[in-house]
Amino acid sequence: MEEEHLMTSSCAGKKILVVTQHFYPETFRVNDIVEGFIEDGASVDVLCGIPNYPSGEWAEGYGYCGHRCDDYHGASVFRSGEIRRKGNTSARIFLNYISWPITASFKALRLKNNYDVVFCYNTSPILMIIPARFAALRSKCPLVTYVLDIWPENLYTVLNVQNSFLRAFAKSFCDKQYAACNKLIALSDSLADNLFHRIKPLNPDVSISVIPQHCEEVYEQKSISQELRSQFGSQCVFLFAGSITPAQGLDTVVEAFSYAINNSSVEMKLLILGDGMSRAELQKTVANKGLSESILFIGRVDPEVVPTYSDIATAMIAPFADNPELELTIPAKISSCMASSKPILAVMRGEGANAVRSARCGFVSNPSDASALASNMVKIASMNKDAIEALGSNGFNYYREHFSRLVCLDKIKQVLFSI
DSSP states (O other): OOOOOOOOOOOTTOEEEEEOSOOTTSOOTHHHHHHHHHHTTOEEEEEEOOOOTTTSSOOTTOSTTSOOEEEETTEEEEEOOOOOOGGGOHHHHHHHHHHHHHHHHHHHHHOOOOOSEEEEEEOSOGGGHHHHHHHHHHHTOOEEEEEOSOTTGGGGGTSOOOOHHHHHHHHHHHHHHHHTSSEEEESSHHHHHHHHHHHTTTOTTOEEEEOOOOOOGGGGSOOOOHHHHHHHTTOEEEEEESOOSGGGOHHHHHHHHHHHHTSOSSOEEEEEEOOOTTHHHHHHHHHHTTOTTTEEEEEOOOGGGHHHHHHHOSEEEEEOOSOGGGGGSOOHHHHHHHHTTOOEEEEOOHHHHHHHHHHTOEEEEOTTOHHHHHHHHHHHHHSOHHHHHHHHHHHHHHHHHHTOHHHHHHHHHHHHTOO
């Protein structure tokens, strides 16, 4: 693993191909990274899929027969086909995972531009690296992969693969994909160390840098909705904002909230902002516990609207499922919660929990420990306004130093063009 001292860098005049299955209008941070490249004077193309995440339905204006070329803030966007996640069943997600890399690989070989670097923004699945490899081979340029979901470990949070042969095959396959890159960017030191030991025997020339995932500046904006303020008044409001998937462990949050409202005289609400494959099942759980009036599902909103909800939140909930392999990364919601200047109730171990402790911006409990989370909820509900604001300020200061857009994007640009 390399220890790098990165200085201000520019990508002006460079040609960059960004490869990622998920792109605007899907709300991933790669959208903001592309804008940053454009603002710095780069020529950017994006090879991506047809938007259908997280609902599994095509975004308005898109589909199998819809248009495949867009312009995004000056970047040329090329979309290759995929089988949508309709229903978000295991079978449909599997088909979605394997269909896009196949079509995108053919598309990568037909792109007309030659690039200085290919940048793979690698959320799930790892198969995104395959078309990125084809594109880099065609342009004879370096391939840099930003590892945001570690595979095959993340696969097992969605698909229950128990067969030892299949798990061994999956790990070998994933290691070879990582080793085929020129440079990897890891979210944390722990993840970088994990990748180092896995790929160095396969390719000792791969270098690994550590850059945490940045937070878009929209989350630090102050935005007020008088309607929301009037609706929730002086209640203690806990807010979760993000995808509703098994990886979030939201069952524990619901169970903890049920304990908390029975052990505090303060009126509480839990707002769940977002959508995803686990939403319907989670809503059934809430209804069965008789909590439908206290736990409100808002649905998916545009990122620009999120600050109006964080404005009325007393604290933000940042949960993670109980999976040791997922402890290697800092979840993106940690930085966005810090940017909102609100206390954080983190339900996780590992790097994410360490960040919250280092920032002194909230309280941490272990995944699946509903009792500990409930105690933290009651603790927040009993704190005075000054103490709550102090926790939020601590988080914001930590965000500006470690997760701000300017800091992280400059490090990414330096990595792209330091090969």
